[in-house]
Amino acid sequence: MGPFYCPSDEGIYIDTDFYKQMETELGASGQFARLYVIAHEYGHHIQNELGTSKQVRALQERNPRSANQLSVRLELQADCYAGVWAARNGDKLEPGDMESGLNAAKSIGDDTLMRNAGRRPTEDAFTHGSSAQRMQWLKKGLESGNEDSCDTFADLKR
Numbered sequence: 291m292g293p294f295y296c297p298s299d300e301g302i303y304i305d306t307d308f309y310k311q312m313e314t315e316l317g318a319s320g321q322f323a324r325l326y327v328i329a330h331e332y333g334h335h336i337q338n339e340l341g342t343s344k345q346v347r348a349l350q351e352r353n354p355r356s357a358n359q360l361s362v363r364l365e366l367q368a369d370c371y372a373g374v375w376a377a378r379n380g381d382k383l384e385p386g387d388m389e390s391g392l393n394a395a396k397s398i399g400d401d402t403l404m405r406n407a408g409r410r411p412t413e414d415a416f417t418h419g420s421s422a423q424r425m426q427w428l429k430k431g432l433e434s435g436n437e438d439s440c441d442t443f444a445d446l447k448r
């Protein structure tokens with residue numbers, strides 16, 4: 291099972307085998323790749339605190355057909371928050387860290403995972419976003435260092 295955030299006990303759960311899998315099967319190595327995974331889950335904690343997760347769940351219940359799309363937006367926002375966290379700790383980043391984070395984001399994109407599993411990527415089935423999207427939003431957070439740049443729901447509000 292992949293890493294997850296549990297809203298009821300506000301805990302982050304990561305099977306350390308996932309890190310091994312990331313390195314060996316997904317080609318995402320480096321300490322920062324691991325930190326990105328934790329920061330992403332912490333992003334879900336922020337969404338829980340801000341009520342975003344709850345709003346999205348309500349939207350998903352009202353509109354089950356858009357459930358996956360809404361999930362993608364929530365996941366991409368967690369990626370962006372992970373980037374903001376990294377940017378705010380920029381003094382601790384080492385050369386190559388940003389690349390290793392972006393490479394990790396790429397390796398766990400839905401299209402890449404589906405292709406690796408021998409399936410044809412179908413966007414309707416995406417729940418976390420494509421590799422390109424995951425890299426794009428992590429990068430956005432990394433470059434802005436500002437959580438306001440992480441509004442993955444902006445075009446829904448128009």
Ligand SMILES: [Zn+2]
Nearest residue numbers: 330334365368
């Ligand atoms: Zn997530």
